[in-house]
Amino acid sequence: MRKPSLTAILAVFLLSAAARAQDSLELKGSGWVNAKDLALDRLKGKIVVVFFFEEECPRCLAGIPGRNQLRKSYAEKPVVFIAINSGNPRGVVEEYARSNKMEWPIWVDEQRETEKPFGFKISLQNIYQWYLIDPEGKLHGAPSEEAALRADIDKYLPAAKMTFDGLGIPEKLKPLARDLELGVYDPNIAELAGLAAKGPKDVQPAAQSMYERLKPLAEAGLERGKALDAEGKKYSSYLEYSRVASWFRRTDYEKTANAALAGLKKDKDVQDELAARAMLDQARGLLYSSKKVEKDSAPALLSALQRKYPNTEAGREAAKLAGK
Incomplete structure (x- = not known):
């Protein structure tokens, strides 16, 4: 029987150590490339595969076609x-994604x-x-080898579910359905609601059935807003109502x-x-800027935010950012 290589043993050790170090994933940074508005809390019930990678790594680069194909192979499944x-x-x-497809x-x-x-x-x-x-x-460490990764998925x-x-989703509605499955609700729910109300006859019944599946989002959001x-x-409460108003535009839910x-x-x-959130967003923009003069001005803005709005959520986030 072949003994596992030192590299394989080390990989397993690093994977298990990293998995012990963290039991959840919180996305912090400056947003998405190749996506609109993904949010992990909207993907519960599905499987999410997470790949931390080094852009300068030749092996990561060489594996892009295979990873693209892996994603396509699960396109119709809750992954x-x-x-x-x-x-x-x-x-x-952005350039890495574009040039390497x-x-x-x-x-x-x-x-x-x-x-x-x-x-x-x-x-x-x-x-x-x-x-x-x-x-x-729940977050789990996963193998890098494709066959083992597929087995884990x-x-x-x-136990995974699609919304x-x-x-039966008509071809015309499949792009919209895919975005909604990913939790990209704005502006897709509003578009679906319009089709459910006044869409062409060949898609309206399906749109109505799809929209019925999404109404509980609005109803639960309104209830949470009221309770908060x-x-x-x-x-x-403001955030809950804002989400409902944004996702369900041009509906009675938005009016409520x-x-x-x-x-x-x-x-x-x-x-x-x-006001504090607006300052924090501005500070993050400076902090993530490629221009040194802008990046260097971020700490002063973070300090000003903490002084002016110390008891806000944004003020506490600013304190954490300033301490890094």
Whole structure:
């Protein structure tokens, strides 16, 4: 019997150590390349394959066609593939994806905020790490070899679900359905609602059935917003109502949410949170800038935010950013 190589033993050790270091994935950074608005909380019930990678690694580069094909092979199943880059700015990641035809959604982790909690650093000495989030939202270490990775994915498939399982989706609606399966709700739910109300006869019945599956999102969001408001958690309530208003535009759900938002916008705590969030977004933009003069100005803005809005969520996030 062949003994496992030192490389294989080391890979297993690093994988298990990294898995012990982190039991959840929180995406922090400057957004997506090759995707619109993915959010892990909207993917619960599906399998999410996560690939941390080093852009300068020749092996990672050579594996792009195979990884693209792997993703395509699960296109009609409740499996989502995401990659996380190794600290380079958005422009570099966009060019990498474009020039090398990498089709996976890539999370831009410029400051390695997503990577750091895992206890490893992606580099030419540690070129990639693989993880899998199961349908219950639990994070597991995953193998890098394709056959073993497929076996892990297939193990969880019976428990995974598509939002539109059991519905016949017309070809015209399949692109829309795919975006909705990925949790890209804005503007897709509003488009679907329009088709359900006044769409062509060849798609309207299917659109109506699909929209019925999504209505609970609005109803639950409105209930949460109301409950949070009653508890005095005004900003959290504001966020819930805002999501409903954004996702369900041009529907009665939007009207209900906007009516609640009108009152919440007058609340001082909500106003402070919104102003602080705007400052934090500006500071992040400077921090992730490729221009040194802009990057160097970020700490001053973070400090100003903490002084002006110390008791806000954004103020606390600014303190964490400033400490890194």
